[in-house]
Amino acid sequence: MRVVSGIQPTGDLHLGNLLGAILRWVRMQDEAECLFFLADLHALTVDIEPALLRANVREMAAALIASGIDPDKSIVFAHSAVPAHAELCWILNCTARMGWLNRMTQWKDKAGKNREGSSVGLFDYPVLQAADVLIYQATHVPVGEDQKQHIELARDIALKFNNDFDIELFIPPEPFIGGGTAARVMSLRDGTAKMSKSDPSEQSRIHLTDSDDVIAQKIRKAKTDPDPLPDDPTLLEGRPEAKNLVGILAAMTGETPETVLQRFAGQGFGAFKPVLADATIALVGPLRDRLIELRRDETALDAILAAGAEKAAALAAPTLAEAYRAVGLRG
Ligand code: TYM
Numbered sequence: 173m174r175v176v177s178g179i180q181p182t183g184d185l186h187l188g189n190l191l192g193a194i195l196r197w198v199r200m201q202d203e204a205e206c207l208f209f210l211a212d213l214h215a216l217t218v219d220i221e222p223a224l225l226r227a228n229v230r231e232m233a234a235a236l237i238a239s240g241i242d243p244d245k246s247i248v249f250a251h252s253a254v255p256a257h258a259e260l261c262w263i264l265n266c267t268a269r270m271g272w273l274n275r276m277t278q279w280k281d282k283a284g285k286n287r288e289g290s291s292v293g294l295f296d297y298p299v300l301q302a303a304d305v306l307i308y309q310a311t312h313v314p315v316g317e318d319q320k321q322h323i324e325l326a327r328d329i330a331l332k333f334n335n336d337f338d339i340e341l342f343i344p345p346e347p348f349i350g351g352g353t354a355a356r357v358m359s360l361r362d363g364t365a366k367m368s369k370s371d372p373s374e375q376s377r378i379h380l381t382d383s384d385d386v387i388a389q390k391i392r393k394a395k396t397d398p399d400p401l402p403d404d405p406t407l408l409e410g411r412p413e414a415k416n417l418v419g420i421l422a423a424m425t426g427e428t429p430e431t432v433l434q435r436f437a438g439q440g441f442g443a444f445k446p447v448l449a450d451a452t453i454a455l456v457g458p459l460r461d462r463l464i465e466l467r468r469d470e471t472a473l474d475a476i477l478a479a480g481a482e483k484a485a486a487l488a489a490p491t492l493a494e495a496y497r498a499v500g501l502r503g
Contacts, residue, residue, distance in 0.1 A: 173204040175348075176310035178211040178251065178301075180369075181225070181232035184379040187452070188357035188367035190239065190459075191423045192316030196350050198240035200314060206246040207308055207484055208236060210477075213252050213300060217293040218282070230473050235380055237476070238463035247487075249480030251304060256488035260303040261296070263495050267333045268299045272325060278318070282370075302326035305345045307488045312348040317356040318366055323347035337498040341491070353419030353429060360394040363412025380460055384453045391449040396441040403437035405429040417441075417448060424451045 177197060179189060197208055210232050215225055229250050241248060251257045273279060276298050283290040301322050305313055306329070313323050323345055330342035349355050359365045359376040367377045378387055395413045402408065408415040408429070415429075421444075422432045436444050466473070497503035 173311050174309060175200050175204045175206040175312045175314060176208075176305050176308045176345075177314050178209045178214075178304055179232060179236070180215050181210040181212050181228040181250070182215050183228065183369045184381050185232065185235040185239070186367055186369060186377040186379055187420070187456070188316065188377065190380065190456075191354035191357055191420070192318075192350065193314060194236065194239045194241070196314045196348075196354075197236075197246075200312075201242060201245040204312070207310075207487070208241055208246050208248055209254075209304070209480075209484070210236075210250045211301075211304065212250045213258060214297060217291055217297050229477075230470060231467060233473050233477055234463055234466040235459075237473075238380070238459050238466055240459075243476045243480065247480045247483045249477055249484050253477065253481035254484045254488055256307050256485065256492045257300065257303050260307050260488075260492055260495055261300045263499060264299050264303050264306070264329050264333065265296065266499075267336065268302070268325075268329050272328060273298060276325065277321060298322045298325050299329070302329045306330055306342045307491050308484075309343050309491060310345050311343060313345050314348045314350075316354075317349055320347045320349060333495075333498075339494075339498045341494050341498060352423060354423035357420060357423070358412065358416040360390060360416075362395065363414070363416045378452060378456065380456060380463060382456065382460070384457055387452050387456060388449040391445050391452060394445070396445075398440075400438050400440050401433055401436045401444060403433055405433060414441075417444065421448050421451055424455050 177193065179193065185194065197206065200206055210229050212225065212229050233248060236248060237243065273295055279295055279297070282294060302325060305323070305326050315323060324347065327344040330344045333342055334340055357367045359367050359371060361373055361376040365371070371377065375390055375393060378390055382390070394417060396417065397411055397414055399411070401414065408418060418429050418432050422429045
């Protein structure tokens with residue numbers, strides 16, 4: 173079992189990242205060989221500020237470590253430091269089909285009406301993501317629900333490559349999506365939109381860097397409806413904000429929405445929100461305090477990333493060499 177996953181180093185880690193991915197990565201560290209990387213090449217697909225990107229890579233590395241990723245157990249690196257990702261991406265670009273990429277919902281959402289003005293990188297993004305996973309022969313890719321389609325595309329690319337070149341080189345990866353409500357955490361302002369770093373409203377998400385007061389205030393102001401909470405989660409259908417807040421509390425306490433609702437049935441959000449705020453502060457507060465400590469030592473963070481990149485490059489090299497040989501190059 174080999175676990176591989178990544179996160180874009182754009183801005184702050186938020187509660188969706190934490191519940192949907194990072195805390196699950198932390199739990200997998202003791203069960204498998206794990207590689208976790210900062211997808212800084214992916215961050216180039218939209219407009220960036222170079223100096224900010226450099227700082228964000230370090231900040232996100234610190235955030236992962238603060239959240240419990242242990243560099244002594246897992247390989248932590250920035251994927252720009254391992255050129256095999258970009259090299260394999262080129263080879264796989266020639267396997268992937270335009271039609272496959274055209275169907276990617278993230279591409280459609282991010283490009284919107286401006287397809288002609290989008291970078292080629294934004295369109296090609298899922299092929300680089302496939303390379304990220306296939307280069308390490310990953311068996312499990314723990315991600316939130318929103319990344320499922322990309323991992324399924326990586327499967328298709330792996331199968332087509334193996335078939336085209338009559339070789340059993342790539343392992344078709346499995347998207348490993350958590351059960352329960354953590355797989356898709358929604359915005360605090362709109363229960364039909366996912367919690368996302370690209371949402372312009374800071375009120376829509378809780379950041380790892382938010383103070384206890386800011387967390388409490390964001391939850392107090394989270395959109396809700398005037399009805400009391402029911403005793404049965406199926407009665408939350410059609411109430412997306414209520415469903416989301418119940419789901420977030422369930423994900424944090426390890427309960428099911430049923431058991432959460434048993435505690436609050438008949439009560440309004442005036443009773444529910446302070447409990448949610450306390451649980452969020454109990455989860456996020458200690459991670460934030462550790463992040464503040466860790467980010468002080470940039471040299472230590474750079475050393476962790478450099479050591480991780482070296483280990484990752486050694487694991488990637490044989491697969492890249494095989495891929496070149498399979499297509500008739502360098503061999
Ligand atoms: P990114 O940086 O958007 O998100 C990182 C991880 O957080 C999960 N996530 C969520 N889970 C639940 N609810 C949410 N609201 C929520 N928002 C984000 C994401 O599903 C993801 O697991 N393309 C990827 C990064 C990437 C990658 C890869 C992932 C690059 N190469 C290879 C896996 C394997 C991305 O932009 O994730």
